[in-house]
Amino acid sequence: MRPYEVMYILQPTLSAEEQTALVDRFNDLITSMGGTVEKVDRWERRQLAYEIKRCRDGYYVVVEFQGDPALETEMDRQMKLTEPLLRHMIVRRDEH
Amino acid sequence: MTTGEGSPRPARDRGERGERGGRGGFRRSRPKVCQFCVDKVQSLDYKQLDRLTPMITERGKIKSRGQTGTCARHQRWVAAAIKRARHMALLPFVNR
Numbered sequence: 001m002r003p004y005e006v007m008y009i010l011q012p013t014l015s016a017e018e019q020t021a022l023v024d025r026f027n028d029l030i031t032s033m034g035g036t037v038e039k040v041d042r043w044e045r046r047q048l049a050y051e052i053k054r055c056r057d058g059y060y061v062v063v064e065f066q067g068d069p070a071l072e073t074e075m076d077r078q079m080k081l082t083e084p085l086l087r088h089m090i091v092r093r094d095e096h
Numbered sequence: 097m098t099t100g101e102g103s104p105r106p107a108r109d110r111g112e113r114g115e116r117g118g119r120g121g122f123r124r125s126r127p128k129v130c131q132f133c134v135d136k137v138q139s140l141d142y143k144q145l146d147r148l149t150p151m152i153t154e155r156g157k158i159k160s161r162g163q164t165g166t167c168a169r170h171q172r173w174v175a176a177a178i179k180r181a182r183h184m185a186l187l188p189f190v191n192r
Binding site: 007009048049050052058060062086087089091 | 142143180182183184185186187188189190
């Protein structure tokens with residue numbers, strides 16, 4: 001198990017319920033693959049530094065979790081396939 | 097050749113105030129201490145925008161060490177963090 005942190009940006013057009021559904025989906029993925037969610041930080045709607053998919057702002061979500069490298073790969077794959085997700089990045093938390 | 101008082105050009109001095117270096121290039125007097133060392137920064141995260149925004153120019157470029165006085169070690173951290181922050185649209189790639 002390794003400590004990871006994922007940050008992703010949700011499309012601003014999503015309703016509060018749709019956002020929660022997506023966040024829950026990814027958190028469920030973590031637990032289903034033997035990982036543990038340690039902290040979920042949902043930022044308020046924030047302006048993007050540049051346009052992504054014609055969006056000027058978005059909802060940022062930061063999740064700290066523990067998991068195996070296989071989970072990281074699977075999460076990255078699924079996030080790439082999720083349309084209302086503007087951007088995501090998974091980083092190791094134990095680097096410097 | 098010496099430069100007299102009433103010389104038309106105000107002398108190509110040898111760095112009286114350290115403003116001009118050799119070969120006609122401008123050398124800014126720079127802060128001599130690394131702000132990150134002063135604050136004893138042990139880790140730098142891409143989410144620490146309060147630390148990163150002073151390190152980029154109006155245009156969005158990463159400021160050089162000469163401009164900020166940052167030490168080599170911390171400059172590497174800064175560069176890496178800014179690049180991550182750019183990916184997540186927290187900082188701009190270009191500011192027009």
